[in-house]
Structures are given as C-alpha cells and as structure tokens.
Amino acid sequence: MQIHEICRRCGLTRKAVDYYRRRELIAPKLLANGYWDYSEEDALRLKRIAVLRGLGLSVEETRAALDDPAALNGALRRRQAQCDFEAERLRLLSILARNGDWAGARSALDALSQRRSILDRLAERFPGGLGQYLCAHFSVFLNEPIQTDAQREAFDEITAWLDSASLSEETLRMLDEAMDGVDVEGMAGHMRRAMQEPEAFWKENHEIVEGYLSLQQTEEYRRSPAFRLKQALEGELAQSGYTSRFLPAMCRLSPSYRAYREALQRADDKMRKEP
Numbered sequence: 001m002q003i004h005e006i007c008r009r010c011g012l013t014r015k016a017v018d019y020y021r022r023r024e025l026i027a028p029k030l031l032a033n034g035y036w037d038y039s040e041e042d043a044l045r046l047k048r049i050a051v052l053r054g055l056g057l058s059v060e061e062t063r064a065a066l067d068d069p070a071a072l073n074g075a076l077r078r079r080q081a082q083c084d085f086e087a088e089r090l091r092l093l094s095i096l097a098r099n100g101d102w103a104g105a106r107s108a109l110d111a112l113s114q115r116r117s118i119l120d121r122l123a124e125r126f127p128g129g130l131g132q133y134l135c136a137h138f139s140v141f142l143n144e145p146i147q148t149d150a151q152r153e154a155f156d157e158i159t160a161w162l163d164s165a166s167l168s169e170e171t172l173r174m175l176d177e178a179m180d181g182v183d184v185e186g187m188a189g190h191m192r193r194a195m196q197e198p199e200a201f202w203k204e205n206h207e208i209v210e211g212y213l214s215l216q217q218t219e220e221y222r223r224s225p226a227f228r229l230k231q232a233l234e235g236e237l238a239q240s241g242y243t244s245r246f247l248p249a250m251c252r253l254s255p256s257y258r259a260y261r262e263a264l265q266r267a268d269d270k271m272r273k274e275p
Helices: 003-010 014-022 040-054 059-067 071-099 102-113 118-125 129-141 149-164 169-179 184-196 198-215 225-239 242-253 255-273
Strands: none
Touching: 003 014, 003 040, 014 040, 040 059, 059 071, 059 184, 071 102, 118 129, 118 149, 129 149, 129 169, 129 184, 129 255, 149 242, 169 225, 184 198, 225 242, 242 255
C-alpha cells in the first residue's frame, strides 16, 4: 500500500511514517518508480509503534518491545523509576515552598540525585554542546546509577575534568551549533546496535559508512565547518587530558565501557600479530 493509505489506517502523519522507516522500525519495499510499498506487517508494526510511543517509550525501547514483548517489563521499570523520581522532586519542591529551607532542599536533592542514571546527571550538570556531545558518544555505557565509592570518585573526576577542559570560545560556539537539535537518542541507538549486532549493522549501513569515510578524504570536507570542529575538538580535548584523565575515569565509572575498551584492545593486539 502507498503512504497515504498507511497513514490513514494507522492514524500517523507522513513525516512520522518516514521517520520510523528511516529509523528502521518498519521495512517497506522500495519500488522501481521510487515509491515505498508498505505491507500489512508494516501497518501492524506502525499501529503498535503509535501505542508504545504514546505510552512514552523511546525509539530504542519501542524497537526492543516490537522484537521482544518481554522488553516491555524493562520499559515499565524504567518509567516507574522516573515517576518515583519526579514524585520525590515534587515533594521536595512542596516542602521548600512551605518552609523556605534552601540548604535542606539542596541536601535532599543531592541525596536524590544519587539514584539517577550517570547519563542524566552528566546531562544536567553540562547542558551545553560539550555535555551533549559526550552524552551522545557514551550514553550506551551510562544508563545506570552510581553504586560504588570507586564510581563516585570517577564521576567526580569526570565532572572536574569537564568543568576545567580548556576549549576555546569559538570551538564551544561551533559545538553548541553542531549539537543543536541533534537526535542524541538516535545516535545512541545506532551505537548500541553496532555494538550488539555488528554484522547486521554493517550489512545494513555499510554504504552509508563507506560514503562518509570517502567524504572525509575530499577537499570539500576539509574546507567544511564539520572538519574544523573535528580538528579543534581533537586538539583541544587532547591538550585538556582527554586520554590521560577522561578515558581512564570512564573505565572506572562504567564497567560496560571498561569491557568495551578491553575488547577493542584485544582485537587490536590480534590484528597486530597477524601477518
């Protein structure tokens, strides 16, 4: 069926259907005339997507629930935790409004924040482009709360490093502009899929990846704002201790990131040994 029919049957806009197609939640067939042909399976998935998104699930949570209904239990637990957190914040706000005890509110809020995910805490402390950039690149490793003293120390080290990182005003401006409107959740989802299903991800996206790598070799790219930002970030972050301070602290903060780095190192060692 054509897009107008699928929109009518599922109660979705064309833009929404196109978005879910691009995010690979549905798999219509591309016809020779350039139009997409949507199947009954696509219609069923879109109806379920509309329900799940209406219930507040993210795109990646929706993907997981479509493929495995048992994933709904995990989404339910996360939503309940979020609701509990918001309810507690509302309670603290009510107390502050009654007694005006700012010091008490700060103390209670600090205690409450310990229950939040590492990602949420970093995003709250660093709302600008740099925080968004790092959250987008490391979010797959940070969706868990801090549980040990070693993790707390590592989090404090990362916070101190981020707060003292010497980035120029121009670099920060370019980074803010580059990250404005970026789908951080989508980037994280692609990273998660690439890590969990590398062969399938490469099969589906190798043309895009190869095209991007080829673009990076062109003179046009080297004259672009994206290249200037990449060069500036790499240089300024390196000078600020990205490799010597941030990455080691990330390994102490996130067991999953540490395992990822160790796997990369093993793969690199293996490649070096091969003739």
